[in-house]
Amino acid sequence: MRRRVSPWQALAVAVLSVLTVLYLFPFYWMVVTALKPLVEFYQFPPTLLPVHATVGPFLSVLFARGYLVLLRNSLVACLTAVAAGIVVAMLIAYPVTRLPVSPAFRRGLMNWILSLRFLPPIVVVIPFFDIVRKLGLYDSLLSLVLLYTVFSLPLATWMLRGFLLEVPMEIEEAALVDGASRFYAFFKIVLPQLAPALLATGVITFALAWSEFMFAFILSATPRSQTFPIGVASLVTQFEIIWNEMAAVGTIAAVVPILLLLFARRYVIVALTFGAVREKA
Numbered sequence: 001m002r003r004r005v006s007p008w009q010a011l012a013v014a015v016l017s018v019l020t021v022l023y024l025f026p027f028y029w030m031v032v033t034a035l036k037p038l039v040e041f042y043q044f045p046p047t048l049l050p051v052h053a054t055v056g057p058f059l060s061v062l063f064a065r066g067y068l069v070l071l072r073n074s075l076v077a078c079l080t081a082v083a084a085g086i087v088v089a090m091l092i093a094y095p096v097t098r099l100p101v102s103p104a105f106r107r108g109l110m111n112w113i114l115s116l117r118f119l120p121p122i123v124v125v126i127p128f129f130d131i132v133r134k135l136g137l138y139d140s141l142l143s144l145v146l147l148y149t150v151f152s153l154p155l156a157t158w159m160l161r162g163f164l165l166e167v168p169m170e171i172e173e174a175a176l177v178d179g180a181s182r183f184y185a186f187f188k189i190v191l192p193q194l195a196p197a198l199l200a201t202g203v204i205t206f207a208l209a210w211s212e213f214m215f216a217f218i219l220s221a222t223p224r225s226q227t228f229p230i231g232v233a234s235l236v237t238q239f240e241i242i243w244n245e246m247a248a249v250g251t252i253a254a255v256v257p258i259l260l261l262l263f264a265r266r267y268v269i270v271a272l273t274f275g276a277v278r279e280k281a
Helices: 005-036 058-066 067-098 103-117 120-135 141-166 171-176 182-192 197-209 214-219 228-234 243-263 265-272 277-281
Strands: none
Touching: 005 058, 005 243, 058 067, 058 243, 067 103, 067 141, 067 182, 067 197, 067 228, 067 243, 103 141, 120 141, 120 214, 141 197, 141 214, 171 182, 182 197, 197 243, 197 265, 214 228, 228 243, 243 265
């Protein structure tokens, strides 16, 4: 028997469909713009599909303009910052959740870590610039790695703390009673159960670092340390805006985190619902 759809359900589906189209259309138009040659780009009225699609803008920005180096810089800086951020966050989250520390110290430490994200980046960019310049790290990827690690630390720490609280303490205590060391219990018992959580934390912090523009723009001056989002700004020249190549850079910049999220979507969903089944049981 076919289920009857109520008017409210039909209205909800219609509204969600319209919102989905409105949300996805800018991304669709960016991809279409990147695939259009300049002849089609300036014709009127504009077409929703490229008549003669070309990958020329992608090849131009990656090879002719040398943005392949910027893409490599972004991948190296973001992946290194994600790895360092997860390690440091785990070194903070594990003791405050598994070791006997006072509640006041735990609250104070976690609140202090959270306070690192209270100030907007524009407020701290000048002090960070002065520190980086005095340390001799200006125009180097190391400065971006350190900053991305610092700014991803609060989110990574709070996420890993929540995931650690969902791992039963009794499992680790049983291993300790059987003679295992704290390090062995962590690496062999706790860490395998946190694999989805680590991957989810890494994906989310990678996306945040990948889209960062202001610090990369101020702390880098040459292609040896500039990241991929900086390439978008350089396509706005004094005399013209190279729209199709800008759209190509935007498409590549958007596709990288989207592909990463699609690849790890199963682990991200598992991590975000971590403990729900165990709590209901």
